[in-house]
Amino acid sequence: MQYIGALDQGTTSTRFIIFNDKGEIVNSHQLEHNQIYPKPGWVEHDPWEIWDNSCKCIIQTLKKSTLEGADISCIGITNQRETIIAWNPISGKVWHNAIVWQDLRGSDKIDEISKKVDIDWVAKRTGLRMSPYFAASKISWLLDNVEGLREAAEAGDAIFGTIDTWLTWNLTGGDAVVTDVTNASRYLLMNIDTLQWDNEMLDLFNIPRGCLPEIVPSSGTLYGVTLTSGPFRTVIPVCGILGDQQAALFGQACFEEGLGKSTYGTGCFLLVNTGDKPYISENGLLATVAYQIEGHKPHYALEGSIAVAGSLVQWARDNLQIVDSPRELDELAASVKDCGGVYIVPAFSGLFAPYWRSDARGVIAGLTGFATKAHLCKAILNATAFQAYDIFKTMEKDSGIEIKELKVDGGLTNSEPLMKFQADLLGVPVIRPEVVETTALGAAYAAGLSIGIWKSLDELKEQWKEKKRWEPEMCDSEREIRVRKWRKAVKRTLNWVGNDDD
Numbered sequence: 001m002q003y004i005g006a007l008d009q010g011t012t013s014t015r016f017i018i019f020n021d022k023g024e025i026v027n028s029h030q031l032e033h034n035q036i037y038p039k040p041g042w043v044e045h046d047p048w049e050i051w052d053n054s055c056k057c058i059i060q061t062l063k064k065s066t067l068e069g070a071d072i073s074c075i076g077i078t079n080q081r082e083t084i085i086a087w088n089p090i091s092g093k094v095w096h097n098a099i100v101w102q103d104l105r106g107s108d109k110i111d112e113i114s115k116k117v118d119i120d121w122v123a124k125r126t127g128l129r130m131s132p133y134f135a136a137s138k139i140s141w142l143l144d145n146v147e148g149l150r151e152a153a154e155a156g157d158a159i160f161g162t163i164d165t166w167l168t169w170n171l172t173g174g175d176a177v178v179t180d181v182t183n184a185s186r187y188l189l190m191n192i193d194t195l196q197w198d199n200e201m202l203d204l205f206n207i208p209r210g211c212l213p214e215i216v217p218s219s220g221t222l223y224g225v226t227l228t229s230g231p232f233r234t235v236i237p238v239c240g241i242l243g244d245q246q247a248a249l250f251g252q253a254c255f256e257e258g259l260g261k262s263t264y265g266t267g268c269f270l271l272v273n274t275g276d277k278p279y280i281s282e283n284g285l286l287a288t289v290a291y292q293i294e295g296h297k298p299h300y301a302l303e304g305s306i307a308v309a310g311s312l313v314q315w316a317r318d319n320l321q322i323v324d325s326p327r328e329l330d331e332l333a334a335s336v337k338d339c340g341g342v343y344i345v346p347a348f349s350g351l352f353a354p355y356w357r358s359d360a361r362g363v364i365a366g367l368t369g370f371a372t373k374a375h376l377c378k379a380i381l382n383a384t385a386f387q388a389y390d391i392f393k394t395m396e397k398d399s400g401i402e403i404k405e406l407k408v409d410g411g412l413t414n415s416e417p418l419m420k421f422q423a424d425l426l427g428v429p430v431i432r433p434e435v436v437e438t439t440a441l442g443a444a445y446a447a448g449l450s451i452g453i454w455k456s457l458d459e460l461k462e463q464w465k466e467k468k469r470w471e472p473e474m475c476d477s478e479r480e481i482r483v484r485k486w487r488k489a490v491k492r493t494l495n496w497v498g499n500d501d502d
Contacts, residue, residue: 003067004448005075005236006440007054007171009163010244011083011100011266012314014050016057017440018065018072021453023463025435026067029060036097041104041349044097047085050163051170058231069232075171076240076447078247078439079163080266081186084138086149089159089169089177095149098163099138102307102349106137107358113204126201127185127192127278127287129356133305134188135162140205153211162186164241165213171238172224179213180241181298185289190215192278192287195298218242218250219446220294240446242291244439245269249301250291251438251445252407253464255457260395260403263439264412268309268384270391271301272399283398284354285391293449302399304353304391308346308362309384310412315346316380322373326415332377333417340375341366343489344383351493354394361496365489381418386486389425405429409438424474425482434465 002021008014015030031053036044062068082101087094099105114130122130132138139160143150152158161169162183168176184190184197189207191198195215202209216223219240226236242250245263249271252261260272271290278287278300285304292298308315313326323329343365345351350358364379396403405428412418413432423430435441448454 002073002453003071004444004453005058005072006444006447007058007075007077007167008244008440008443009050009054009077009079009167011080011102012311014053014057015440016054016061017437017444018061018067019441019444021448023435023441023445025437027061027065029057029064031057043100043103045083045100047087047094047098047166050098051166054167055231069234069236072232072236073453074237074239074447074451075226076242076443076445077164077167077238078242078244078443079167079183081162081183081243081245082133082135082138083163084135084142084160085163085166086142086146086158086160087166088152088157089174090157092174095152095158096142096146099142101133103138104132104349104358106132106141109137109140109205117204123280125191125198126188127280128188129284129286130188131356132358133352134186136188136201136205136207139207143207153208156210158211159213160211161213164243168223168238168241171226171230173227173230176224176238177213178216178223178241180216180218180243181289181292182218182243182246183241184215186243192289195289195292216241217292217294218246219291219449221450237447237451239450240443240448242442242446245271245303246288246290246301247442247446248409248439249273249442251435251440251442252409252433253461254407255299255461258401261407261409261438262388264309264384264408264410264418266309266311268306268388269303270388270395271303272395272401272403274300274302274399276300279399281398283394284356285394285398286353291446302395304395306384306387306391307349307352309387310410312344312346312380312383313412316377322376329377329380330415330417332374333381336372336374336378339379339382340371341368342371342375342379343486344376344379345489345493346383347493351490353391355490357494359495359497360493363489363492365492366485378417381415382421384412385418385422385425386483388422389483392426403428405431407431407433409433409436419470423470423472425479427472427474427479429472430470431466432468434467436467
């Protein structure tokens with residue numbers, strides 16, 4: 001039996017999972033980290049807290065598994081994408097807290113540049129839209145607002161990287177300063193065809209090329225090895241990296257054109273494999289790199305992103321304090337037959353695909369004296385299903401592909417009321433795999449392929465197994481009524497932030 005370690009660094013927590021060579025979970029450990037909100041619309045993380053939690057998770061997982069570092073054959077990394085850290089690659093000095101993918105402080109820069117360029121040209125070049133969601137405007141903000149950082153970047157004393165770069169750098173003791181193609185494709189700085197940093201995009205954002213990591217394949221390449229002084233206490237190959245959503249696509253064995261998945265985590269992300277050519281969307285979706293294996297052409301994906309999904313449940317627990325746990329929220333939601341006319345649109349940081357409206361802010365619509373806490377809980381879960389519906393239908397329109405079933409993964413798939421409503425709303429079966437932690441599994445697969453634990457993608461496809469299926473039961477007329485009310489609620493979020501603000 002061989003063991004593969006997957007370091008899964010997400011928006012709200014970090015975990016380390018050990019898989020065996022059958023793709024089965026041996027053990028895991030997870031820790032949450034602090035969410036820092038300096039201003040409305042700003043979100044930060046402490047990079048050193050993330051690294052410390054990573055070490056703790058590794059140590060605890062090994063202990064729970066009665067394994068030693070030497071028992072781990074290789075390590076894969078998967079991570080929250082677009083979140084940016086600036087640090088000195090020699091000393092490790094961090095210049096600023098990590099700016100999280102949800103953060104909107106780059107909006108002004110995006111607005112400024114959007115007046116100078118054709119956004120269709122940007123989409124064809126990068127596959128992305130001009131949005132503060134992506135890493136470029138975050139890097140630009142850091143360069144313009146952190147004293148001494150631009151000078152350091154130009155002198156080679158600062159590197160800007162997503163979380164995969166930060167973790168790889170720490171695991172290898174600073175030897176590897178890399179990002180894989182899936183993460184690089186989320187910077188708004190990489191050419192979607194050449195898979196290299198694009199000089200014209202760098203010039204638009206005034207970012208020195210030398211302060212960015214090297215772009216590498218997702219699998220088949222040795223990035224470096226762990227330090228004997230690190231949490232593993234031995235030398236282990238670090239040889240697989242995938243951004244979290246691409247990792248879930250990989251872990252769901254969606255290796256062929258037309259296969260797709262939806263991950264329900266902090267956000268919600270639907271991706272469909274579009275083969276070895278990028279498909280530039282005309283309806284607000286993104287072209288992104290799905291994965292690349294060393295020596296092979298990259299595979300691309302069409303993606304729709306939702307900012308707030310599982311984090312809405314966390315908000316209900318921590319901010320509203322109407323429940324003590326996600327389980328209690330599920331139980332309350334299941335206790336009522338519908339949302340009682342209440343619709344929640346969680347546009348906390350604007351709306352992502354297919355709307356792309358950074359001026360939107362969240363609303364609770366349809367409140368009456370009839371509504372109870374249980375109806376609010378139902379509306380909270382329904383909000384994720386409605387947002388996924390918007391992307392699902394846009395993706396079918398954009399790609400011309402009729403999606404006949406939806407593979408799902410992520411923590412929110414444990415919510416029976418949500419998954420049932422999602423199947424009803426989409427009108428297709430919703431299928432959860434045997435191993436629901438497909439994000440970490442995808443990273444493990446990428447690493448294991450690199451050293452020959454698995455010989456081919458076909459071998460990985462054979463390991464995928466269905467665990468549970470939800471069949472749709474809602475009639476078309478009821479679905480149309482629900483969707484119409486949802487879209488009325490969405491309209492009420494728009495133009496909230498604008499020039500007339502006090």
